[in-house]
Amino acid sequence: xxxxxxxxxxxxxxxxxxxxxxxxxxxxxxxxxxxxxxxxxxxxxxxxxxxxxxxxxxxxxxxxxxxxxxxxxxxxxxxxxxxxxxxxxxxxxxxxxxxxxxxxxxx
Amino acid sequence: xxxxxxxxxxxxxxxxxxxxxxxxxxxxxxxxxxxxxxxxxxxxxxxxxxxxxxxxxxxxxxxxxxxxxxxxxxxxxxxxxxxxxxxxxxxxxxxxxxxxxxxxxxxxxxxxx
Numbered sequence: 593x594x595x596x597x598x599x600x601x602x603x604x605x606x607x608x609x610x611x612x613x614x615x616x617x618x619x620x621x622x623x624x625x626x627x628x629x630x631x632x633x634x635x636x637x638x639x640x641x642x643x644x645x646x647x648x649x650x651x652x653x654x655x656x657x658x659x660x661x662x663x664x665x666x667x668x669x670x671x672x673x674x675x676x677x678x679x680x681x682x683x684x685x686x687x688x689x690x691x692x693x694x695x696x697x698x699x
Numbered sequence: 700x701x702x703x704x705x706x707x708x709x710x711x712x713x714x715x716x717x718x719x720x721x722x723x724x725x726x727x728x729x730x731x732x733x734x735x736x737x738x739x740x741x742x743x744x745x746x747x748x749x750x751x752x753x754x755x756x757x758x759x760x761x762x763x764x765x766x767x768x769x770x771x772x773x774x775x776x777x778x779x780x781x782x783x784x785x786x787x788x789x790x791x792x793x794x795x796x797x798x799x800x801x802x803x804x805x806x807x808x809x810x811x812x
Contacts, residue, residue, distance in 0.1 A: 625800075625801065627803075633787065633805070633806045633808075634803070634805055634806065635789060635791075635803040635806075636803070637800045637801055637802070637803070640799070640800050678741070678742065680742070685747065685749065685755065685796060686744055686747065686757055686758070687732065687734075687742075687744055687801075688744075688758075689734075689741050689742040689743070690741065691739075691740075691741045692741055
């Protein structure tokens with residue numbers, strides 16, 4: 593079993609829909625990251641969480657440390673949100689990654 | 700502009716020919732790391748460095764070497780590349796190892812024939 597599990601693997605939505613991507617982990621962490629990777633390959637850090645909830649524009653990330661679970665929400669999705677979203681957990685010195693969720697938002 | 704740069708961006712080489720992928724950051728970050736990304740396997744950590752002259756292995760260090768002689772640079776060395784090292788490589792840095800954001804380089808796509 594992977595230490596970081598994401599679901600779903602693939603997600604197709606219509607423009608305007610509310611989207612949720614989930615991440616569960618089985619190891620102790622100091623922080624959790626949500627990353628975005630566009631088709632060109634570049635990776636951008638969206639959020640870093642150690643507790644609670646963060647919001648940037650239409651993106652919201654939450655984490656429940658006790659349940660070892662995090663969610664990334666996208667409100668009013670747009671085709672430009674199409675990308676791979678990756679959950680990563682930070683341990684003592686290292687980073688471990690989920691397999692990613694490929695999101696396609698259709699106009 | 701604050702950034703992490705990698706060179707080269709694309710490289711085709713042959714088995715056994717030593718190569719170095721450079722990584723440089725201009726943000727005075729202490730922590731730097733190398734990852735590889737493969738289809739179906741996702742991102743995996745190769746090596747990381749907490750500061751100058753301090754490096755340690757990640758999940759998949761076999762076949763790779765690193766050095767951290769200066770704070771800004773963290774080159775990845777493949778002494779004798781093999782086809783199973785064909786991958787997309789990312790360098791990343793953060794201010795320190797704690798609860799700071801990681802900044803990723805643009806990636807280096809390597810093909811070993």
